[in-house]
Amino acid sequence: MATARRTRNQERVFQCMKSLEREISAQDLFVELRDRGQSMGLATVYRALEALKLEGVIQVRTLASGESLYSTMKEDRHHITCLQCGESLPLDHCPVHALEQQLNDDHNFKVYYHTLEFYGLCDKCQGPEESRNPVGAGIPDPR
Ligand SMILES: [Zn+2]
Numbered sequence: 001m002a003t004a005r006r007t008r009n010q011e012r013v014f015q016c017m018k019s020l021e022r023e024i025s026a027q028d029l030f031v032e033l034r035d036r037g038q039s040m041g042l043a044t045v046y047r048a049l050e051a052l053k054l055e056g057v058i059q060v061r062t063l064a065s066g067e068s069l070y071s072t073m074k075e076d077r078h079h080i081t082c083l084q085c086g087e088s089l090p091l092d093h094c095p096v097h098a099l100e101q102q103l104n105d106d107h108n109f110k111v112y113y114h115t116l117e118f119y120g121l122c123d124k125c126q127g128p129e130e131s132r133n134p135v136g137a138g139i140p141d142p143r
Pocket residue numbers: 082083084085086087121122123124125
């Protein structure tokens with residue numbers, strides 16, 4: 001892993017994310033930093049996230065709503081996400097872990113992380129017809 005020299009804001013963003021130990025959107029991170037007295041502009045938060053992403057220490061995944069969630073790199077975890085209620089459940093293991101090494105070998109490509117998401121309807125949302133109205137804005141039609 002490259003030892004990039006971070007700016008103070010990048011370091012703050014990284015430390016904040018490490019202490020959170022959960023996924024967070026850039027907006028929520030912006031609020032979190034402000035609450036900790038480390039306020040910085042939202043654009044700065046985005047730039048810091050971008051730099052940390054290229055450094056290979058944070059990863060991002062995008063929800064069905066289009067929202068991006070950032071997290072530190074420690075976990076190789078995948079989710080099944082319900083398109084209707086938005087519930088997102090983690091899978092127990094990574095189904096493609098071995099593929100990373102293979103890509104590394106075949107293409108001499110250093111894989112930092114991968115994303116793999118499954119979308120559909122959860123147990124609850126497969127219920128009666130009248131409960132199947134999509135909720136929220138920007139959620140794509142399941143078809
Ligand atoms: Zn659901």
